[in-house]
Amino acid sequence: MRVQKCWVEISGADRAELESWLRAQSIPQALAMRARVVLGSAVGESVRALAARLGVTQTTVCLWRRRYRSAGLEGLRTRPRSGRKRRITAAKEQAVISATQRKPKAATHWSARRLAKQVGLSSATVHRIWQKYGLQPHRTETFKFSRDPQFDAKLADIVGLYLDPPERALVLCVDEKSQIQALNRTQPAFPMWPGLPARMTHDYLRHGTTSLFAALEVATGKVHGRCYRRHRHAEFITFLESLAKRYPKLELHLICDNYGTHKHPAVKQWLAAHPRFHLHFTPTSASWLNLVERWFGLITSQAIRRGSFQSVARLEQAISRFLADWNDHAQPFVWTKPARQIRRSIRNAKLIYET
Secondary structure, X not given: OOEOOOOOOEOXXXXXXXXXXXXXXXXXXXXXXXXXXXXXXXOXXXXXXXXXXXXXXXXXXXXXXXXXXXXXXXXXXXXXXXXXXXXXXXXXXXXXXXXXXXXXXXXXXXXXXXXHHHHOOOHHHHHHHHHHHOOOOOXXXXXXXXXXXXXXXXXXXXXXXXXXXXXXXXXXXXEEEEEEEEEXXXXXXXXXXXXXOOEOOOOEEEEEEEEEEEEEEOOOOOEEEEEEOOOOHXXXXXXXXXXXXXXXXXXXXXXXXXXXXXXXXXXXXXXXXXXXXXEEEOOOOOHHHOOHHHHHHHHHHHHHOOOOOOOHHHHHHHHHHHHHHHHHOOOOOOOOOOHHHHHHHHHHHHHHHHO
8 A cells, every 4th residue: 555645655665665774784875865855755844854954955855856756766776877988998908918028029128108009009098007907117126035955944033033032132133234435426416496306416536435333123223333444253243342341241142144254263252252142144145134234224325325425434423423313213123024924925936936
């Protein structure tokens, strides 16, 4: 039986369905508003009153009343829009992807314009396809798989120190940034200006080199550093002695690479006389396991690469200033990946490399 109302005629089944829409928690708000319009109209509520209560225009109320009268509940649902027809088919996109992964005849990689001529599309279309699928032919990244036969054991040892450090002990990442050049630009740099980056001359004068020995505290991110003019086992022993003075009575676990200086007989003799020092070596070709390398990247980009130094002393002063400022606001580098996840990533990369 259908009940005639003043504004909208609604069946009992439709009323029950519309009320169930309003009780549903996941219904779109637009659809809920349309249901309220129809239910309010069914009980004789005026267009002006409905619009004011629901916070919509009177035109909107009239639209959804008219849609319901003509098409019922289906008229309240959002209609699919046709839009512009797709001009680039999936097959064409795959052709662009396949062509991108192959080298051009006379170049090492594709540019958007060169590939556009090859596949018969515009360069803008090729660029959009590259963006859609994350293709960047202009970029390369370096890699090298470690061939250390003890890779797994060393990986587990070092990652274990990061994720579960020993109690009442300090973990330090130790390395040397050797042969840092004191380069003096031949002319003063032009400062940054709106629309222009900072500019400096490409040529320079060399004023000698220094080597930075650094030990990064894994727990706090603070760095203990010393500059030496030479990079030998003697300087490394001197640096170890400075660590002994800085951290008295603490068990020290030092993460180092496989540089020959770290394994010199004189260093081994010094370590034997200081049993609270424990050295942990990264696998060969795996310096990325040493967190101090990340800090070296920061000091290079922020204090050294764009600097101009009239002498080695000026260079060492700049390094000391960066060290002091870093330690005043130090934050640790947090290692997150367990050893098994790293091994899985390397194994997957090798599968890609071998194919």
